[in-house]
Amino acid sequence: MLFLTEPSMQYKDQYIAAIREFQKEGRHLYNSIQTLNNNFAGFLQKLEAQRNIRPYPPDQVPSTDLWLIDDNEFIGRLSIRPVLNDFYLKLGGHIGYEIRPSKRCQGYGKEILRLGLQEAKKLGLARVLITCDVNNIGSKKVIEANGGQFENIVSVEGSMIPKLRYWIDLG
Template sequence: MAFLTTPAVDYRDSYLKALSEFQEEGRQKEIASAELASNFTSFVQQLRTQADRNKLEPGQVPCSEFWLVEGNEYLGRLLLRHELNERLRQKGGHIGYAIRPSRRKQGYGKLILKHGLEQAKISGLKRVLLTSDKNNHSSRAIIESNGGILEDIIVVEGWPSPVCRYWISL
């Protein structure tokens, strides 16, 4: 059974394979996989400290990262932002998630968001904002199936697609 966990070195090989899948579809190209492979312990530590406001750059918001795993396999990630800045109110929201390409269309998107909403509630949030590109029908269906109520569709300067903004009450 798949579950959320904090990032861990134990999932290194599976994470790196998932990164390769994302890069093959043109995403996360800015990450140098060879460098990441050799510094994976530091990478994991960095992810774990993003929730500490004292260790963030100005303008960044505290964020907890969780990984969806099943057995030893990394399936995807969820970002839980503990607060919003103006940019995140337009695009990004409180929760962002991604499922590795080879594991999509298997119910993991719905599951990772369900678990993420539970984490948001534990964190003390009463209501969360999620965003999706208007043409990302799969993501919109996942958000709506988890109780998302569409507030509006906006144009974000510099972003190629209109953005749907959903709220979910916890």
């Protein structure tokens, strides 16, 4: 059964295995496997604190993390940002998601975004911005399959890879 859930200790081993996969492709290098193993409860507390930061500093916004689970296995992560600052308005959007490398190209991207849009609507959002790298064809297809309407391409300072920006009306 496929569903989104709040991060929990129940999926600790699966989450850490996914971080190892991401690190093999050079991502999530800031996550220490040892620290996650030794203090996963602290990691979960930080995620909860991101949801409830008030007031939030100018360079941060509140964020709700949800995990996609299928048959008791961690598949991916989704973040919903109900408010946007200048950075997220340009580059990050309301929703960010990722699927662990071993589970890509199996339809999970489309599903995590579909479920995330339902959650965004529950949070009171009527319209969401989603972005992806111009060369991320998979994410582009996921966004468009979920009703994404292309707005524009923006350059990213310090990166050679521009971002595609899409809006989705939640009606």
